[in-house]
Amino acid sequence: MNSIVCITQVPDTETRIKIGGDGRSIDETGVKFVVSPYDEYALEEAVKIREAKGAGDVTVVCFGPERAQSAIRDCLARGATKAIHVIGDSLRADSLGIAKVLAAVIRSQPHDLVFVGKQGVGTDNSLVGPMLAELLGIAHVTVVTKLEVGDGKVTAYRETEIAEEVIECSLPALVAAQKGLNNPRFASIKGIMAAKKIAIESKTLADLGLAEGDVYETRVKVVAMELPREKPAGRKIDGSDPVAAAKEIVRYLHEEVKAF
Amino acid sequence: MAELPGIERETLEMDVVIVGGGPGGLATAMHLARLIKQHNDSGKGEKLEGLSIALLEKGKEIGSHGISGAVMDPRALDELIPDWRKKDCPAVAVGTDEMWYLTESGKIKAPIMPPPLQNHGNYVVSLAELLRWMEPFVAEAPEMNIFPEFPAARVLIEAGKVVGVRTADKGIDKNGEAKGNFEPGIDIRAKIVILAEGPRGTLTKQLYEQFDLGKGKNPQVFALGVKEIWEVPAGRFKPGQVIHTMGFPLDKETFGGAFIYGMKDNLVDIGMVVGLDARNPTTDSHHELQRLKTHPAIRAILEGGKLVAAGAKAIPEGGYFSMPKMWGDGFMIVGDSASYLNGARLKGVHLAMKSGMLAAEAALEALVAGDYSDAKLGAYERKFEASWAKTELWKDRNFHQGFEHGLYAGMINAGLGMITGGRGFGVANRLEATAGHERMERIKRYFASDDPHPPEKIKFDGKLTFDKVTDVYYGGVVHEENQPAHLLIRDTEVCITKCTEEYGNPCLHFCPANVYEPRPTDDGRGKVPFLNFTNCFHCKTCDILDPYQVITWVPPEGGGGPNYKKL
Numbered sequence: 001m002n003s004i005v006c007i008t009q010v011p012d013t014e015t016r017i018k019i020g021g022d023g024r025s026i027d028e029t030g031v032k033f034v035v036s037p038y039d040e041y042a043l044e045e046a047v048k049i050r051e052a053k054g055a056g057d058v059t060v061v062c063f064g065p066e067r068a069q070s071a072i073r074d075c076l077a078r079g080a081t082k083a084i085h086v087i088g089d090s091l092r093a094d095s096l097g098i099a100k101v102l103a104a105v106i107r108s109q110p111h112d113l114v115f116v117g118k119q120g121v122g123t124d125n126s127l128v129g130p131m132l133a134e135l136l137g138i139a140h141v142t143v144v145t146k147l148e149v150g151d152g153k154v155t156a157y158r159e160t161e162i163a164e165e166v167i168e169c170s171l172p173a174l175v176a177a178q179k180g181l182n183n184p185r186f187a188s189i190k191g192i193m194a195a196k197k198i199a200i201e202s203k204t205l206a207d208l209g210l211a212e213g214d215v216y217e218t219r220v221k222v223v224a225m226e227l228p229r230e231k232p233a234g235r236k237i238d239g240s241d242p243v244a245a246a247k248e249i250v251r252y253l254h255e256e257v258k259a260f
Numbered sequence: 261m262a263e264l265p266g267i268e269r270e271t272l273e274m275d276v277v278i279v280g281g282g283p284g285g286l287a288t289a290m291h292l293a294r295l296i297k298q299h300n301d302s303g304k305g306e307k308l309e310g311l312s313i314a315l316l317e318k319g320k321e322i323g324s325h326g327i328s329g330a331v332m333d334p335r336a337l338d339e340l341i342p343d344w345r346k347k348d349c350p351a352v353a354v355g356t357d358e359m360w361y362l363t364e365s366g367k368i369k370a371p372i373m374p375p376p377l378q379n380h381g382n383y384v385v386s387l388a389e390l391l392r393w394m395e396p397f398v399a400e401a402p403e404m405n406i407f408p409e410f411p412a413a414r415v416l417i418e419a420g421k422v423v424g425v426r427t428a429d430k431g432i433d434k435n436g437e438a439k440g441n442f443e444p445g446i447d448i449r450a451k452i453v454i455l456a457e458g459p460r461g462t463l464t465k466q467l468y469e470q471f472d473l474g475k476g477k478n479p480q481v482f483a484l485g486v487k488e489i490w491e492v493p494a495g496r497f498k499p500g501q502v503i504h505t506m507g508f509p510l511d512k513e514t515f516g517g518a519f520i521y522g523m524k525d526n527l528v529d530i531g532m533v534v535g536l537d538a539r540n541p542t543t544d545s546h547h548e549l550q551r552l553k554t555h556p557a558i559r560a561i562l563e564g565g566k567l568v569a570a571g572a573k574a575i576p577e578g579g580y581f582s583m584p585k586m587w588g589d590g591f592m593i594v595g596d597s598a599s600y601l602n603g604a605r606l607k608g609v610h611l612a613m614k615s616g617m618l619a620a621e622a623a624l625e626a627l628v629a630g631d632y633s634d635a636k637l638g639a640y641e642r643k644f645e646a647s648w649a650k651t652e653l654w655k656d657r658n659f660h661q662g663f664e665h666g667l668y669a670g671m672i673n674a675g676l677g678m679i680t681g682g683r684g685f686g687v688a689n690r691l692e693a694t695a696g697h698e699r700m701e702r703i704k705r706y707f708a709s710d711d712p713h714p715p716e717k718i719k720f721d722g723k724l725t726f727d728k729v730t731d732v733y734y735g736g737v738v739h740e741e742n743q744p745a746h747l748l749i750r751d752t753e754v755c756i757t758k759c760t761e762e763y764g765n766p767c768l769h770f771c772p773a774n775v776y777e778p779r780p781t782d783d784g785r786g787k788v789p790f791l792n793f794t795n796c797f798h799c800k801t802c803d804i805l806d807p808y809q810v811i812t813w814v815p816p817e818g819g820g821g822p823n824y825k826k827l
Contacts (some may be wrong), residue, residue, distance in 0.1 A: 012320075014738050014823060030392075030825045032321055183440035186430045186818075189272060189314075189407055190446070196405075233722070240780065 001056040001149070002110040003046035005080065006102050006132070007039040008090070008120045009064050009071035017227065024222045025091060035071045038117025040078075040184040041177035046115050047079030048182060049149055057081045059109060063101045064090045069200060076195035077187035083200040084109075086208065094220035095127035101215055102128070103135035104208035113154070114174040118143050126176075133174040140174035141167050145181050263413055263429055263445070264438060270446045274314045275403075276623060277425055277450040279412045279463055281317035282326060283387070283609050284595025285456030286394045287340055287616030288623075289315050293401030295624040308627055311403045314448055316427065318411035318798075320819045323391035324736075325458075325798055327487065327571045327827040328609055329519050329531060331502060332385045335648070336613035341397060350393055351383035352524060355500035360557065362508035367557045375678060376604040376656065379502050384521045384529075387609060388824040411815030413445055415453065415463045415591070417470060422590035424449035425463065430817050433742050451632045452623050453591045456616065459574040460800040462814055464584075464597040473584035473593075478693040480599060481578045481660055482804050483516060484545045486772050487531030488731065489523075489826055492565035497522045504606070505558075506667070509551035514538045515577075515663040515670065516545075518552050519606065520561065527568065527826065528561065533575060533606070535663065536770070536805045537696035541703050542714045544769040545572070550718050550725040562724060570731035571827040572772040572799040577603040580657035581690055586644075587637040592619045600649065604656035604674060611649050618643040658684035661691035664699070697807050703764040712764065728774040732795045736823030737773070739816050745793040746816035747775065747802060754808050756781075756788045763807050765789055770805050773797045797822055 011017065011031045018027040035043070046058045059082040060075040062068050068090075072083045086101050093101070106114060114136070116129040126142070133140030145164075146157035158165040159178055187195075205215060235252075239245045253259040276292065278285045292313065300307045319325035331354060337344050357379045359370035399406055413428040424447055431442035455464050459482060468474055501522035510516050515535030522528055532549035552558055576582065576599050586598040594600065594615040601608030622640035626632050644650055655677075661684060662673025676686035684691035703712050720727045726734075739746075749755065759765055765788060767776035773795040778787035798821045803813040 014736060016736075030389075032324075032823075185441050186443040188443055188446070189410060189427065189448070190270060192407065193272075193405060 001049060001053050001112045003049060003056065003058050003113045003115060004106050004109060004111045005039070005043045005046045005058060005060050005075065005115045006128070007043065007060055007062050007071060007075060007117075008036045009033045009062065009068040010036045010120060010122045013037065013121060019225050019227060024225050026225070033067055033071065035074055036117050036121045038119060038121065038177055038179065040117075041179060041181045042115035042117050042175070043075050043078060043080060044182045044184040045147060045175070045177060046113065049113070050079070050081070057110075059084065061102055061105050062086070063088060063093070063098055072200055073195050074187060076198050077191040078185055079191070081198070083198065085200050085202045086205070087202055088205055089216070092216045094218055095125050096131055097215035097218050099128050099131035099135055101205065101208065101210065102132050104210060105203070106132075106136060112171045114138070114172065116174065116176050118176040118178045129174060129176040136172075136174070138172045138174055139169040140176065141169060142176040143178040144175050145178050147175060147181065263426075264432060264436075264442075267429070267444045269426070269444055272446055272448045274448050274450045275311045275627065276313045276452045276454065277448050278313065278315045278454045278456055279425060280456035280458060280461070280595070280597075281315055281319070281322040281395075281406065281408070282391065282456060282458055282595060282612065284597070284600070284612035284616045285315055285317075285454070286322070286391060286398050287336070287613040288454050288456060288594055288620050289313060289404060290394070290398045290401070291340060291617040291620035292623055293398070293404055295620055296403065296627070297401075299624060299628065305628055311627070312405060313401075313403050314450070315398070315404070315406045316410045316412050316425070317406070317408045318815045318818060319408060319821055320823060321392075321408045322395040322406065323388045324823045325821055326388040326391040327485075327573045327822075327824050328387035329485070329487075329521060329529065329606060330385050330387050330609055331379050331382045331521060331607065332390070333382050333605070333607055333610040336610040336617065340613055340617060348393070350389040351385045352500045352522070354379040354382045354384060354502050355498055356502065358503045360503060360505045362505050362555055362557065364508055365556055367505075374674070376674075377504055377606070384500055384502065384523055385609070386523065386826040388827050390609075409818035411818050412463055413815065415466050416447060416449070420589065422453050422467070422588065425453055428815055428818060432744060432817075434744055436744050439742070451590070452626060452637070454619055454623065455591065455593045455597050456595045456612075457597045459576045459596045460803055460813070461597040464593055467588070467591065467593070468584060471585070471588050473586075473588075475585070477584060478578055478581040478661075479695040480576050480582045481693050481696055482536040482801075483533045483575045483577050483603075484536050484572060484770070484772065484799060484801050485531055485533045485575050486545045486549045486572045487529060487570065487827060488549065488567055488734070489569040490528045490530060490562050490565045491568050492526050492528050492562060494526050496526070496565070497528045497561055499524050505552075508555055509548050510534065512668065513666045514540070514543065515660070515667075516548070518549075520558070523826070528565070530558070530562070535577070535696070536574065536801060537664070537694065537699045539699060539701045540706055541700050541763045541766040541807070542769045546728050546731065546772040547718055547769075550720060553724050554718075559724065567726060567734055569824070569826055570734040571822055571824055572797045572801075574800045574804055575608070576601050577660045578693060579603055579660055580653040582693065587622070587634065587640045589634045589637075590632050592622065592637055592640050594619045600653075602652060602656055604659040611653070614647065614649045615644070618647060618649070655682045657682050658688065658691045661693050664694060697805050697809060700763065700766065700805070700807050702762050714764075728772060729795070732773050732797070735797055736825070737795060737797060737821065738823065739794040739796065739820035741794055743817050745791055746796070746814050747791060747793055748812040748814060749791075750810040750812070751808075754810055759808060760786065760788055767802055767806060767811075770801050772799060772801070776802070
């Protein structure tokens with residue numbers, strides 16, 4: 001069984017984002033970049049399947065700038081066996097552009113399962129996975145919290161607001177991972193050292209037969225970016241007298257928030 | 261971090277392992293890699309090929325736990341990276357240099373700068389930034405492996421020799437059970453272990469106890485540096501502008517003072533250094549920094565600005581006579597861990613770097629000879645004794661001890677030292693020192709009252725002055741919540757009985773991060789500490805100053821702690 005794991009590199013979720021000088025991107029100075037958290041579940045699932053089957057490759061595919069190499073290395077340290085890095089300014093690409101790039105790579109690779117995170121943290125569009133599946137002409141299941149691999153098919157458990165859907169689909173298929181799918185491992189020291197020895201195959205858009213116009217700002221363009229308004233400071237209620245504190249909370253909810 | 265028992269651990273063979281990615285650790289790594297290359301290129305002796313060096317760092321990345329004032333003396337960096345000025349190093353040359361003595365509401369500017377505080381030719385730097393800038397120079401060596409998020413948990417000792425380190429386990433829950441992603445620490449065996457853990461290192465402490473490294477030396481004496489970064493209105497404070505203050509808000513028997521340094525982009529460092537050897541058990545460095553900011557002269561600098569970052573770190577002030585035996589079979593200790601800091605000049609970055617370079621030289625000789633014994637690695641100390649680092653530390657060897665007798669005695673001692681080449685009060689070659697926790701007085705005695713309720717010294721306004729939790733937030737402190745507390749308290753009964761009674765729980769005051777949060781007792785008689793380990797700045801103060809020495813600081817799960825960018 002061969003799996004492809006598509007990853008994206010995003011600012012560490014603890015980062016305090018600053019808007020860059022152009023007003024439509026973030027200031028990357030001093031920002032630590034990491035593998036997008038949902039992609040970690042995607043990677044872990046692929047690695048677990050490979051470990052269970054004892055065969056096949058887990059190939060990480062990433063479209064992003066040079067700095068994304070550290071994210072790819074991190075995935076190799078956590079069990080991926082191969083990596084392809086399409087170098088480009090992915091921040092200027094919209095979801096369809098990214099999906100096109102990934103599809104161009106994956107078409108030439110053996111793939112029974114294609115994994116993505118359910119969304120890329122930061123842009124949070126949840127679009128790349130389904131678009132990629134359509135471009136590849138394969139089935140897809142999103143927000144997956146449990147996956148069972150059978151013979152030529154998978155059974156995916158999908159979380160919705162009202163129920164859990166159980167979806168069976170034939171391979172190849174694309175799975176978008178949700179938190180809870182597994183417990184992503186830490187990179188081990190030995191894993192990090194072994195990952196250093198794996199060559200990352202790097203490609204350009206031209207190598208994939210794509211033009212810049214196919215990928216960058218094809219339909220969506222960021223025209224401005226601003227930070228959310230600052231939340232007002234929280235209020236502390238003295239809890240030394242629980243009865244008085246409870247009364248104050250009720251009064252606050254009733255009179256100020258008008259919650260009831 | 262708890263270490264799960266009965267775990268089979270993998271072993272990794274390395275030649276050299278360095279613990280800590282601060283200025284000492286990075287300088288060690290970089291210089292050693294260069295010396296190996298020079299040796300191999302020289303064609304002399306057998307080549308050292310296929311070597312591997314590991315550098316372990318507990319922070320999320322190199323620099324994320326880096327905090328200092330800092331005005332850096334470039335002397336060591338000139339030796340380590342001679343053309344650093346041409347390599348976009350984030351450093352600002354010191355421009356003006358002032359010393360203020362603060363009274364309650366006034367200031368007296370010193371007409372001449374005391375020589376140790378003259379900073380012409382030095383540079384204002386952010387240690388967090390400087391370390392991030394240094395990392396690529398270190399990482400480019402082929403034998404180098406830098407491992408952020410991997411704290412070392414302990415030194416491996418066999419037959420009285422240091423043979424490696426064990427990394428901390430990851431993925432243990434708050435009850436001490438393995439989680440689904442449990443990743444056991446591994447044993448990294450190495451010919452030479454170099455500890456560069458900063459002040460009060462966990463492994464350094466282990467070796468102090470195992471090999472009695474402090475024998476015949478003064479105990480280490482610490483101070484706590486608490487620091488904020490402010491963005492102030494443009495033109496208010498120049499990049500490279502340096503001010504040091506004494507006096508307010510500290511009383512005349514407490515060691516310490518403040519610093520204000522101008523960085524680029526209208527950022528200003530403002531910090532307070534307070535001795536962790538005060539008699540008053542309620543001494544609170546964070547509160548003193550907040551009080552400092554209310555002084556008219558300081559308020560004038562900050563008003564209209566905003567807080568952008570905060571952090572804290574202990575500082576080893578003991579100087580030359582507190583330096584341990586800094587080597588042994590299979591190990592060397594560099595930087596703050598080995599007391600490489602000049603308290604009189606408020607500087608340690610250059611000494612940490614220099615010590616790393618000296619240790620690297622000794623390490624190379626050992627690798628060439630294939631001899632990692634105590635006798636061979638003793639070359640490190642001989643190199644130190646012959647270096648400018650020794651000359652500098654020797655001159656100020658009695659500086660801190662003078663302050664045990666109060667501010668004025670300390671200043672007189674410092675002055676006489678300057679004339680007599682560092683003699684204590686102008687006569688003694690060596691003044692003894694007392695460990696800070698032993699100087700702390702019992703609360704009833706200090707306040708001369710049977711029922712002492714020391715007054716709250718400050719109310720925080722949320723604009724100029726902030727509580728501890730706010731500073732923790734601005735330090736970017738994050739720890740995995742579901743893990744065991746990384747503060748091991750040997751006897752928690754002492755905390756709520758004896759310590760409350762005798763000292764009034766000094767941890768409530770000395771911890772700058774509200775890790776020890778005051779919570780009312782059931783009987784309403786007072787407040788006792790509740791442990792919030794996830795607030796921790798990794799400053800080490802509790803390990804140092806707790807009067808019963810029952811607290812042991814151990815590294816939490818790798819990557820946890822502050823996330824300093826410009827501190």
